[in-house]
Amino acid sequence: MSRFSAEELRGVYRAVLTRRDVRAFRSDPVAQPTLARLLLAAHHGPSVGFMQPWNFIVITDLALKREIHAMVAREKELAAADFSGPRREVYDRLKLEGILEAPVNLCVTCDPERFGPGVIGRHTIRETDVFSVCCAVQNLWLAARAEGLGVGWVSILRNDLLRALLKIPEPVFPVAYLCIGYPERFASRPELEEIGWAPRVDLKELIFANGWGRRDGVEALAEAAGAEDLLR
C-alpha cells in the first residue's frame, strides 16, 4: 500500500490532537451507516493474540438511559467527597456526562475467555484483554472525531450495576461506557485544562532515555514537536 498523502496524514493528527471528551450534545440523530463505521473502526483495534475480546451494546432506549443516568448521578455525588473547598465548588458545577442528550450510548465489554484459554501474548499479563478493548475504544473515538461526532467516556459508574442493567453475563464485564452524538462544540483544549483544574504536562518532562529519570539523548525529542505545526 502506498504512503499516506500529506492530507491523509494531517487527518490522523487532526483527529488525535482535536479529539475531546464531550459531555454536551446536540439532539441530531446519528445515522446508522455512520455508527456502523465507528463500530468497524473499534473492531479493527489491536488485540492480544487476535482475541478480539469486545462486544458493543448500543443503548438508545430512553427508560434504560434514565436508569443509567440516575446511577451515574448518585456516583457523581458520592465521589464529591474526594474534593473540598474551591475545588469542590468547581466539581459540583462540572457536567460529567451527556447520557440523556446523546442519541447513542455504547457499552463496550470484554470477554476474557474468548478464543481462550491459550492466547498468544497473554501468558504473563492477563489484563492485555482489557488493554485491547481500550485501544478499540480509542479507534472509535478518533473515527468519531473525524466524522464530526463527539464521544464522552463516562467512568463515574458502578460496573456491577451496569452489568445488571444490561444483563451482561459472567465472565464478560463492562470496560467503557460512551456517549456518542454531535457535540455542541469541540473545545480548543480539554475542559479540565481550560478551567484550570489541571495543566497539560510538559511533554519534555515525560520522556526518558534507556531508564527512568535519564534524559541524555532525548532532550531534542520533546522540543521537536509542536501540535500547532501538525494542524496547519
Place this chain on the structure above:
Amino acid sequence: MSRFSAEELRGVYRAVLTRRDVRAFRSDPVAQPTLARLLLAAHHGPSVGFMQPWNFIVITDLALKREIHAMVAREKELAAADFSGPRREVYDRLKLEGILEAPVNLCVTCDPERFGPGVIGRHTIRETDVFSVCCAVQNLWLAARAEGLGVGWVSILRNDLLRALLKIPEPVFPVAYLCIGYPERFASRPELEEIGWAPRVDLKELIFANGWGRRDGVEALAEAAGAEDLLR
C-alpha cells in the same frame, strides 16, 4: 474548526484499518522529529480527570535491548506450554517481537498517583489510569501507521523484570512495551488471521441493542459498513 475533508477522513480510516502489529523491521533509523510526533500523539490521548499518567522511556541502548530480548525469549518458551500439537508447531515458528531489529523500543508507563488522590472520574473504577495509557498507545500506533512506521506491542514479558531493568520506581508501573521502526511490510491482514490461527469475528455477532444478546434494531448496523469502501 471546520469539517474533515474527504481525504483527511480517509486518512483516519486508513490508519485504523491498515494498522498492524509489526514484528519484522528494517534497520533504517527513525528520525527524531518523527519520533517526537508519535510521542506528541500519545501525549494527546484521553485521560481520566486529565491526569496524563504516562511516561515514555525510549530505549535504543543495545546492551539493554539484549537483556530485554533475552527475557522475552525465555517467556516465549515458558508460554509455549499453553499450546500443543499442530498449534504448538505454529507457535514455535511465530516471530513475536522485533526488539533487536527495531531502531526504537519504547516503554510506556503509568503513574497511578499523578495529580492524585482525587481524580475526577476515577472514584469507582481505579483502573481508568491504565485505560488512559492504552488509549495513548493507540494514538501513537495510528500516528505511526500514517507516518509509514510499524509498531509491535510485546506483551510476553515480566513487568517485574522490566521494572528492574528500566529502574522504574514504585508506584509507577510499565503498561506497554513497543518496538518501533520501518516495517518489512504492512500485511493486508493480521498475521494470526493470515495463518489461520484465529478468524476475524463477524462484527454482526458482536453488536447488541439495549442489553446483552438482544439484536432488535441493530441488524442493519453491521451490514452497513465495509472496510473496503472506507479505503477507496
